[in-house]
Amino acid sequence: MVSDDAPKTHDELLSRAASYAATVDVDLDRSAVDWEVSTRAKRRAGACLYDRRTGDVTIRLTWDAYRAYGWERFTEVIRHELIHAWEYRRFGESNHGPRFRRKARELDASVRCPRFSEGRLRLVCADDGCSWTAERHRASKAVTRPERRRCGSCRSPYEVEHVATGLTWRTNAGYRRARKRIGDEW
Numbered sequence: 001m002v003s004d005d006a007p008k009t010h011d012e013l014l015s016r017a018a019s020y021a022a023t024v025d026v027d028l029d030r031s032a033v034d035w036e037v038s039t040r041a042k043r044r045a046g047a048c049l050y051d052r053r054t055g056d057v058t059i060r061l062t063w064d065a066y067r068a069y070g071w072e073r074f075t076e077v078i079r080h081e082l083i084h085a086w087e088y089r090r091f092g093e094s095n096h097g098p099r100f101r102r103k104a105r106e107l108d109a110s111v112r113c114p115r116f117s118e119g120r121l122r123l124v125c126a127d128d129g130c131s132w133t134a135e136r137h138r139a140s141k142a143v144t145r146p147e148r149r150r151c152g153s154c155r156s157p158y159e160v161e162h163v164a165t166g167l168t169w170r171t172n173a174g175y176r177r178a179r180k181r182i183g184d185e186w
């Protein structure tokens with residue numbers, strides 16, 4: 001998973017991330033970006049924090065996500081968070097709107113905040129107050145016909161998320177549309 005020249009410690013990951021970031025084609029003052037490693041984040045592969053007062057940006061990289069992805073794939077997380085950093089510094093706000101999507105296409109980064117998990121598919125309870133999720137690897141009935149099943153904890157409907165693309169659906173029709181869009185990346 002982690003090849004020989006890949007970062008092996010938190011410090012190595014931080015310095016590699018910073019030097020990689022310098023090669024990414026985004027109009028951003030790299031000295032305004034702080035890098036840190038999170039060992040606690042469970043689902044977000046990275047995060048970008050903005051201090052409105054000082055204008056400083058912190059990009060937080062999730063260690064477990066790096067271990068799961070390996071360096072090559074993890075660079076996509078870095079590109080994604082750099083787009084947030086660029087938007088914050090330049091526009092004072094950041095979301096996943098049209099401006100973000102254009103930049104993400106340019107930089108070959110995902111539009112959704114990258115999540116990590118072992119499974120290809122994730123079931124997520126639709127009730128905001130419920131934290132139930134489950135992982136699936138195959139297109140079982142729970143994945144293709146979610147409308148017939150319920151959250152394993154509170155019995156609310158749930159949403160299926162295709163982890164790699166971030167596409168979600170709650171019905172069989174939604175599944176079929178998503179499957180078509182995902183195509184070979186399934």
Ligand SMILES: [Zn+2]
Pocket residue numbers: 080084096111112113114
């Ligand atoms: Zn994001």
Ligand SMILES: [Zn+2]
Pocket residue numbers: 125126127130131132151152153154155156
């Ligand atoms: Zn629930």
